[in-house]
Amino acid sequence: MVIFSVYVVNKAGGLIYQYDNYVPRAEAEKTFSYPFDLVLKHHDEKVVVSFGQRDGIRVGHALLSINGVDVIGKNTAEGKDILEYLKDPANFPVSIRFGRARLSSNEKLMLASMFHSLFAIGSQLSPEVGSSGIEMLETDMFKIHCFQTLTGIKFILLADPRQSGVDVLLRKIYEIYSDFALKNPFYSLEMPIRCELFDQNLKSALEIAEKAGNFGAGS
Amino acid sequence: MTVHNLYIFDRNGSCLYYNEWNRKKQAGISKDEEFKLMYGMLFSIRSFVSKISPLDMKDGFLSFQTSKYRLHYYETPSGLRFVMNTDLSVTNARETLQHIYSNLYVEYIVKNPVCVLGQTLDSELFSNRLDAFIRALPYYSPRAA
Numbered sequence: 001m002v003i004f005s006v007y008v009v010n011k012a013g014g015l016i017y018q019y020d021n022y023v024p025r026a027e028a029e030k031t032f033s034y035p036f037d038l039v040l041k042h043h044d045e046k047v048v049v050s051f052g053q054r055d056g057i058r059v060g061h062a063l064l065s066i067n068g069v070d071v072i073g074k075n076t077a078e079g080k081d082i083l084e085y086l087k088d089p090a091n092f093p094v095s096i097r098f099g100r101a102r103l104s105s106n107e108k109l110m111l112a113s114m115f116h117s118l119f120a121i122g123s124q125l126s127p128e129v130g131s132s133g134i135e136m137l138e139t140d141m142f143k144i145h146c147f148q149t150l151t152g153i154k155f156i157l158l159a160d161p162r163q164s165g166v167d168v169l170l171r172k173i174y175e176i177y178s179d180f181a182l183k184n185p186f187y188s189l190e191m192p193i194r195c196e197l198f199d200q201n202l203k204s205a206l207e208i209a210e211k212a213g214n215f216g217a218g219s
Numbered sequence: 220m221t222v223h224n225l226y227i228f229d230r231n232g233s234c235l236y237y238n239e240w241n242r243k244k245q246a247g248i249s250k251d252e253e254f255k256l257m258y259g260m261l262f263s264i265r266s267f268v269s270k271i272s273p274l275d276m277k278d279g280f281l282s283f284q285t286s287k288y289r290l291h292y293y294e295t296p297s298g299l300r301f302v303m304n305t306d307l308s309v310t311n312a313r314e315t316l317q318h319i320y321s322n323l324y325v326e327y328i329v330k331n332p333v334c335v336l337g338q339t340l341d342s343e344l345f346s347n348r349l350d351a352f353i354r355a356l357p358y359y360s361p362r363a364a
Contacts, residue, residue, distance in 0.1 A: 004273045005273075022273075023273060024273050024274055026274060026275060058275050060269070060275075100273075100274070100275065103270070103271070107270065111267060111270060111271050114263060114267050115267060117263075118260060118263055118264055118267065121256065121260045122260070122283065122285055122290075123285060124246060124247075124256075125246055125253070125256060125257055125260065126244060126285060126287060126288055127223035127224055127239070127241070127242040127243060127244060127288055127304050128223070128243050128244060128287035128288050128306075129243050129244045129287075130286075130287060131285045131286055131287035131288060132285050132286035132287070133285060134283045134284070134285055135284060135285055135286060136283065136284045137264070137268070137280070137282075137283040138280075138281045138282050138283065138284075139268050139272065139276055139278070139279055139280050139281055140276060140277055140278040140279070140281060141272055141273070141274045141275075141276050141277075142272060142273065142274070144271075158271065158273070
């Protein structure tokens with residue numbers, strides 16, 4: 001029963017705060033011999049699996065390290081292109097670690113803005129009068145909850161699908177935002193939140209919610 | 220407890236079928252634009268979900284809800300997308316959508332030699348059976364207009 005991350009989006013759709021509470025690292029390190037049996041491709045400055053699945057390595061996983069040394073973008077740590085490196089049989093057997101690529105700050109910014117727009121479209125396409133935007137989006141692995149305040153700030157929470165009490169938690173985060181960000185004289189509205197007390201109180205609120213969620217499910 | 224409307228899209232984004240039962244508010248744009256917007260929104264949601272997901276996903280995006288309605292989504296492996304808007308009391312319509320695909324779409328459209336796949340579904344039998352099926356759903360109740 002986990003809360004994965006929190007995003008706060010301002011009125012214009014820009015990300016002003018992001019916190020990753022729990023990032024599950026699903027990685028697999030395997031030894032490969034020539035010929036290499038997965039098909040790789042370049043995607044967004046990373047090397048990802050485009051075809052082939054084996055032992056926990058799935059399509060979409062990024063290549064994280066070769067022989068224990070982390071790769072840098074499309075090249076190995078020495079600067080050689082990875083795809084060329086893997087075409088050379090002299091380099092085998094090689095031990096490669098694959099896993100879900102961690103999101104960069106830029107990607108998080110883009111995703112937050114994307115959600116801001118999807119939220120609005122959800123309201124426009126509503127078959128009922130007076131609908132809000134997307135308040136909860138469900139997938140098989142997680143749920144996204146969104147609370148929009150009267151001033152247009154959105155608090156977005158990524159949590160386990162079975163997590164309960166998320167509405168209360170979102171209101172609590174709003175309270176923490178108004179206490180430690182808005183009342184901070186050095187904080188400007190709609191700007192990225194850099195207030196230590198906000199971070200601390202947010203972390204403890206998430207811990208409490210996770211523990212409470214566990215009790216609810218166990219009893 | 221009610222079903223508002225149903226869209227069926229093919230893998231290229233064209234809307235094959237649309238019907239509404241209890242829709243109170245139109246989108247304010249033409250039907251064609253609404254279909255494109257709906258398809259575009261779903262395409263974006265799917266790509267958003269696959270990027271932001273902390274774990275590898277099996278089924279992907281299932282549904283979303285707002286304060287007034289809930290949108291259920293089901294995609295077949297062939298890229299056919301079923302989208303149903305219901306009210307908030309319906310929590311899981313995935314099986315309903317799967318039933319619509321396997322028992323109605325496959326039976327009356329795919330197995331129909333006259334129907335060309337990829338064009339709008341104009342089989343009257345399909346429309347009637349689908350309408351009857353929706354009205355027979357336990358969570359469907361026609362509201363007074």
